Amino acid sequence: MELSGKVFKAMPVESGEGKNGVWKKQQIIIEIDNGKYPKKVAVVFWGDLVNSDAFAEGRDISVEFDVESREYNGKWYTDVKAWRINKTDGGNNTSNNTSSSYTAAKTTVPAYTEADAPAAQIDDDLPF
DSSP states (O other): EEEEEEEEEEEEOOEEEEEEEEEEEEEEEEOOOOOSEEEEEEEEEEEGGGOOOTTTTTTTTEEEEEEEOOOOOOOEEEEEEEEEEEETTTTTTTOOEEESSSSOOOOOOOOOGGSOOOHHHHHOOOOO
């Protein structure tokens, strides 16, 4: 799947050592312009994809990702794990294609508009 927007916030890089060696990850928040109420999505980058230059706040970015859920102690947790970064600056499509070792099917995430909302939500001016 693919997601485009602006980098809202870049969280600090986390690192450690596991049974497979040293690891590092970074989470960024991407803001998607969705009309009146922009949406924010937390995306996690692992290993070689951790790149603070690509995650400058306010920069346009496009990422390709997989969604994965896992169960722990009876609760479910969902991660949005990026596997490719496509930086875009304005209308210029400069790509920094840093990809992982596999290629997944590309699917576009449809934008949610007020026309998709139930009639009861259209009259309501609250953001939630």
